Amino acid sequence: MSGKRRIRVIIAKPGLDGHDRGAKVLARSLMERGFDVVYTGIRQTPDDIVRAAIEEDADVIGLSVLSGAHMYQFRRVARLMKQNKIEDVLLIGGGIIPESDRPKLARIGVSAVFGPGSSIDEISSFITSRCRRLK
Amino acid sequence: MSNIRRALDSWERGKERAPDRFTRSGIPVKALYTPLDVGGGYVDKLGFPGEYPFTRGIHGEMYRKRLWTIREFSGYGDAIETNRRLKYLLQQGETGLSIAFDYPTLLGLDSDDELSRGEFGRAGVGISTLDDMELMFQDIPLGTVSTSMTINGPAAVIWAFYILAAEHQGVLPAGLRGTIQNDILKEYMAQKSYIFPPEPSLKLVVDTIEYSSKALPQWNPISISGYHIREAGATAVQELAFTIANGLTYVEEAVGRGLDIDDFAPRLSFFFDSSIYFFEEIAKFRAARRIWAREIRSRHNPKKERSMWMRFHTQTSGVSLTAQQPENNIVRTAIEAMAAVLGGTQSLHTNAMDEAWGLPTELAATIALRTQQIIAEESGLPDTVDPAGGSYYLEWLTDKMEEEAYAYLDRINAIGGVVKGIKSGFFQREIAESSYKYQKEVEENKRIIVGVNAHIQGKTAEIPVLKVSERYERRQISRLKEYRRNRDDQKVRQALNHIQKVAWEENLMPGIMSAAKAGATLGEIIGTMKDVWGEYREPVIF
Numbered sequence: 001m002s003g004k005r006r007i008r009v010i011i012a013k014p015g016l017d018g019h020d021r022g023a024k025v026l027a028r029s030l031m032e033r034g035f036d037v038v039y040t041g042i043r044q045t046p047d048d049i050v051r052a053a054i055e056e057d058a059d060v061i062g063l064s065v066l067s068g069a070h071m072y073q074f075r076r077v078a079r080l081m082k083q084n085k086i087e088d089v090l091l092i093g094g095g096i097i098p099e100s101d102r103p104k105l106a107r108i109g110v111s112a113v114f115g116p117g118s119s120i121d122e123i124s125s126f127i128t129s130r131c132r133r134l135k
Numbered sequence: 136m137s138n139i140r141r142a143l144d145s146w147e148r149g150k151e152r153a154p155d156r157f158t159r160s161g162i163p164v165k166a167l168y169t170p171l172d173v174g175g176g177y178v179d180k181l182g183f184p185g186e187y188p189f190t191r192g193i194h195g196e197m198y199r200k201r202l203w204t205i206r207e208f209s210g211y212g213d214a215i216e217t218n219r220r221l222k223y224l225l226q227q228g229e230t231g232l233s234i235a236f237d238y239p240t241l242l243g244l245d246s247d248d249e250l251s252r253g254e255f256g257r258a259g260v261g262i263s264t265l266d267d268m269e270l271m272f273q274d275i276p277l278g279t280v281s282t283s284m285t286i287n288g289p290a291a292v293i294w295a296f297y298i299l300a301a302e303h304q305g306v307l308p309a310g311l312r313g314t315i316q317n318d319i320l321k322e323y324m325a326q327k328s329y330i331f332p333p334e335p336s337l338k339l340v341v342d343t344i345e346y347s348s349k350a351l352p353q354w355n356p357i358s359i360s361g362y363h364i365r366e367a368g369a370t371a372v373q374e375l376a377f378t379i380a381n382g383l384t385y386v387e388e389a390v391g392r393g394l395d396i397d398d399f400a401p402r403l404s405f406f407f408d409s410s411i412y413f414f415e416e417i418a419k420f421r422a423a424r425r426i427w428a429r430e431i432r433s434r435h436n437p438k439k440e441r442s443m444w445m446r447f448h449t450q451t452s453g454v455s456l457t458a459q460q461p462e463n464n465i466v467r468t469a470i471e472a473m474a475a476v477l478g479g480t481q482s483l484h485t486n487a488m489d490e491a492w493g494l495p496t497e498l499a500a501t502i503a504l505r506t507q508q509i510i511a512e513e514s515g516l517p518d519t520v521d522p523a524g525g526s527y528y529l530e531w532l533t534d535k536m537e538e539e540a541y542a543y544l545d546r547i548n549a550i551g552g553v554v555k556g557i558k559s560g561f562f563q564r565e566i567a568e569s570s571y572k573y574q575k576e577v578e579e580n581k582r583i584i585v586g587v588n589a590h591i592q593g594k595t596a597e598i599p600v601l602k603v604s605e606r607y608e609r610r611q612i613s614r615l616k617e618y619r620r621n622r623d624d625q626k627v628r629q630a631l632n633h634i635q636k637v638a639w640e641e642n643l644m645p646g647i648m649s650a651a652k653a654g655a656t657l658g659e660i661i662g663t664m665k666d667v668w669g670e671y672r673e674p675v676i677f
Contacts, residue, residue, distance in 0.1 A: 015238070015253065015254060016238035016239065016241070016242055016244075016250065016251075016254055017238055017254075017258065018322075018326055018327025018328055019326075019327075019367075020327060020367075020677075021366070021367050021368050021454075021570050023677075024567055024570070024571075024677035025368075025567075025570055025571055025574045025677075027677050028567075028571055028677050029571070029574065029575075039675060039677055040675075041673070041675040042327050042673075066258075067237075067238050067254055067257055067258045068254075068257030068258055068493065068494070068603065069238070069253040069254040069257055071253070072252060072253025072254075073253055096490075096491065096492065096493060097492075098492050098493045098600040099492065099597045099600075100597070100600070115458045115491065115492075116456070116457065116458045116491045117457050117458045117459050117491070117584070117586075117587045119577075119578055119588075120574065120578055121578065
């Protein structure tokens with residue numbers, strides 16, 4: 001094993017919805033692919049999530065929302081990241097998110113949105129390529 | 136039988152066998168099924184529709200006499216906007232109402248709670264007061280329509296609002312027909328809209344069962360749901376087994392309080408998923424009826440036949456829908472709906488094609504409704520009872536589903552029952568395991584999903600999705616503030632104090648009704664119970 005640090009990912013569910021299937025499958029799949037993964041559980045506030053990202057020294061925050069509250073929740077997380085000067089952490093999202101919201105999410109700093117039908121390979125190679133670029 | 140055996144042997148001889156295939160639950164499927172796979176015991180295993188063990192249906196004539204209820208799950212924005220959509224659906228030929236609530240409501244929070252921000256009206260309608268409930272049903276006659284409400288943690292409060300709204304329309308509780316989902320056990324397992332810990336939650340569920348058995352004899356106080364367990368990743372077998380285990384737990388709790396099985400069991404209802412693996416779904420429904428009848432009879436010895444009926448609602452699978460090539464979802468939904476009808480469902484919701492993107496538009500919701508009408512009025516499926524019954528494959532698979540479900544029931548029993556299993560994370564782990572395995576099969580192309588890992592078409596054309604205007608939230612919050620200003624706070628406080636005092640000791644329904652009548656909001660009533668019972672935190676398992 002090389003001493004190289006593994007990419008550290010926080011998978012989080014902000015807001016009130018309990019649809020955690022996607023978040024859990026992704027967390028476990030990324031772990032099996034060699035990422036360091038922390039899954040926060042459901043009903044996290046943006047503060048909880050950003051605090052966890054700082055404490056864990058995360059490279060990536062992945063947010064999952066299926067209740068339609070993604071604009072509000074993602075925006076709050078992005079704002080807190082900026083306030084805490086961790087906007088270099090890669091922010092990605094997933095869930096039931098209409099196409100028309102994606103450009104708006106991109107503008108606030110969400111680098112990619114993975115909806116239903118996204119493959120784990122697609123997500124993990126996106127993370128790997130972007131993290132390499134950030135470093 | 137022996138000449139079938141001989142003929143089969145010669146048929147099989149010299150054939151090159153293709154590799155085994157498996158159902159979604161992992162049951163191996165052979166190339167061919169014959170009478171040898173079914174065995175005897177027709178009367179014992181299948182019997183006649185309307186007779187024990189009800190494998191072929193709970194009614195003698197099934198859909199020849201009365202079609203299933205077409206019930207499209209609906210709700211978004213505020214009460215006023217949802218009222219408009221409900222009336223539209225009724226005009227289009229829907230035969231029962233089904234209400235989707237937003238997340239704040241599902242968790243017992245008022246629309247203007249800090250935690251509700253960004254969530255109001257998004258995943259369903261936001262309801263905080265009796266006044267909201269009355270507006271949602273304005274000009275909809277609650278004495279004739281039946282209403283199903285998908286609400287769990289705060290079901291008792293939402294139900295109280297409904298009963299009082301009907302009273303204001305001049306309809307007495309005894310005349311009300313409908314369902315509250317009120318199945319808290321599957322919330323801990325799968326859907327995760329729990330509020331209190333399991334013990335007080337179960338107490339509250341039994342309060343509603345007891346109350347309805349006395350005051351609302353035509354109401355289903357619970358809809359014991361496999362749907363969410365399945366959607367969270369469980370297999371059909373797990374859905375079947377966990378749902379029945381939950382159902383038996385509620386029955387034990389109610390009997391434990393001293394209720395007579397025949398006073399409440401006929402009003403227990405169920406709710407299943409219908410996914411895309413056609414025959415396994417039909418088999419699941421038929422096995423479910425048989426297991427439930429057997430277990431209720433052997434454990435509780437009811438006098439009424441109805442106490443052994445498993446009546447259920449079905450929804451097609453949301454998870455089976457794809458964001459890619461969304462029009463294909465119309466076809467998936469039609470296949471799933473047919474499985475539900477061949478399985479003998481009592482009511483049905485068909486999903487709309489755009490639900491991998493957002494809430495359905497009016498057009499998408501109408502196509503979903505028409506899908507049911509085509510099955511009901513064109514396909515001929517309703518013309519005879521249990522038309523798929525007698526298929527060697529289906530009967531074999533029905534037996535197999537039953538056998539596998541019983542194996543799970545034994546395991547649940549061995550770990551000390553449902554509540555223990557929830558607290559130790561048994562169910563959550565089982566479900567997470569299945570969903571992970573499924574995803575892996577998809578990634579490895581062992582499971583084909585058209586448009587996702589086969590027959591991919593490049594970029595999906597954008598389809599219209601429903602926009603929930605922020606105007607609804609502003610309208611709701613100003614109405615809510617107005618509502619609080621116009622009530623007698625002293626009376627509200629008294630009513631809430633009473634709830635706090637008797638939360639453990641008495642049936643809470645009368646207290647909740649008084650509080651609602653005095654003008655207490657959903658958030659205030661649930662908040663009072665949180666003060667007594669605390670809030671649940673789940674073990675995080677993935």
